[in-house]
Amino acid sequence: MTRRLVLVAALAGSTVLPVSVGLAQHTHHGAHGAMSGSDTRQFVHFPDELREHTLANMRDHLLALQEIQEALARKQEDKAARIAEERLGMTSLKLHGAHEVAKYMPQGMQDVGSEMHRSASRLAIEAQNAAVTGDVRPALEALSQVTSQCVGCHAGYRLK
Numbered sequence: 001m002t003r004r005l006v007l008v009a010a011l012a013g014s015t016v017l018p019v020s021v022g023l024a025q026h027t028h029h030g031a032h033g034a035m036s037g038s039d040t041r042q043f044v045h046f047p048d049e050l051r052e053h054t055l056a057n058m059r060d061h062l063l064a065l066q067e068i069q070e071a072l073a074r075k076q077e078d079k080a081a082r083i084a085e086e087r088l089g090m091t092s093l094k095l096h097g098a099h100e101v102a103k104y105m106p107q108g109m110q111d112v113g114s115e116m117h118r119s120a121s122r123l124a125i126e127a128q129n130a131a132v133t134g135d136v137r138p139a140l141e142a143l144s145q146v147t148s149q150c151v152g153c154h155a156g157y158r159l160k
Helices: 002-013 020-024 049-073 077-088 090-096 098-104 107-133 137-156
Strands: 027-029 032-038 042-044 157-159
Touching: 049 077, 049 098, 049 107, 049 137, 049 157, 077 090, 077 107, 077 137, 090 098, 090 107, 098 107, 107 137, 137 157
Parallel strands: 042 157
Antiparallel strands: 027 032
C-alpha cells in the first residue's frame, strides 16, 4: 500500500475527513515524499500579522510533538501529558488566539483544527494513563491521531 493510501486510510479512521480529498489529488513519488503536479491545496488568506502568528504556532506545535515523543521514549509520561495539553490540547486554544484565527479559516480547516486540539487532550489523558499502567501504546495511538489531523490540514490548506 502506498503512503498516500495509508494516510487516506488513517484519515478515514478519524472523525474529520474534508481534507482527505486534497490528498487524493496528489501523486506520491520517491522515497523522500516528493509530490508531483500542481499544488491543489486551498489558499486561506490571513492578515499578515495573524499569518506570522499562526505560522509560529504551527512551528511550536511541531516542536511540541517532538518533545512529546521524546518524553514518551524516556518514560516521562507526565511530562508528555503536560506538553500535549498545554501546547496542543483544548487548554492551549486561548494561548494561540484560536478565536481570532478561526474567523479567517474555512469550516473544514476549523473542523480539522478543533479535532487536532481535542485529539491532543485525549493524548494527554492517555499519557497520564501510561504513567500508571506502563503501557504506552494507547498514548502512541493518540499521538498518531493528533499527527493525522496536522497532516490532513497541511495537505488540504495553505496560508496566503
